[in-house]
Amino acid sequence: MTQSIWRMPRWFHQMGSPKWFYGFGGSLQPWFALAAFVLLTWGIVWGLAFAPADYQQGNSFRIMYVHVPAAILSQSVFLGMAVAGAVGLIWKMKVAFMVARSCIAIGATFTVIALLTGAIWGKPTWGAYWVWDARLTSTLVLLFLYAGVMALNQAIAERQIAGKATAILAIVGTINIPIIKYSVEWWNTLHQGSSFTLTAKPSMPADMYLPLLLTVLGSYCLFVLVVLMRTRTQILQTQSGTSWLMQHRDITGV
């Protein structure tokens, strides 16, 4: 019984092959680039110029279309990094460690965007750029966690050991994710509740809600694109002596 749970299907092991990931990732890249461009452009133009102003916040609410995707992605990417790290630790997949490493910079970027746009939104809404509110503080802790994961990953020269150490720190760091998510319920905060959830009907009209859905989906596509690009770069760096890469059309040009 235990053995059947841990025995994974063939496609799962295929994903752990650098050769397979390099080829398959390369074929996915243009589609994710196109999807990210179309969804982000569509969502942002709609949100900026066509969505109606909020009856309380006026036009400053339009910051939501960049702030909310960045905030959602900052947490999802951290979770994704921890899952990839766990897969690397359990099934000893080098590619999984590479994926985890590829998540660090883009995840930290989304966290910085969430904090900065949140601060900018805070000024017209709360009258202050920063308050030591539970949601803001736990998101700042997330940025420090990303910085810690990045520093740890770069401090160890041996890739495999760096991958393991990063995975462990990422897994431990996920404790902060439910704290961020439920901070607005557990403590009295200035920060509003979730703009939308997967389970409940949105409280906003469709004209306000749909552009947000587009920018969230577009940001996910952009994240996948960057992870594919960075993971394939690491495969190039570590597999340069292998026969499959020496014969690949990216190298030979034919």
Place this chain on the structure above:
Amino acid sequence: MYFESLGALWDMAGHGPYVWSSYGLFFALLCLNVWHARSQKLKALKQAKAFVRRNQ
């Protein structure tokens, strides 16, 4: 369009500086990320090609 003119879109009833700077940050930081990932990829590709040339 929700706004009556491009000027109104730019001004956003006084909220323009907050809204446009947020969008500027979003695009600048994400473009920087994609650009960095791409430049690293091109660098690695160049090194891999050089490795193959050396070992031919």
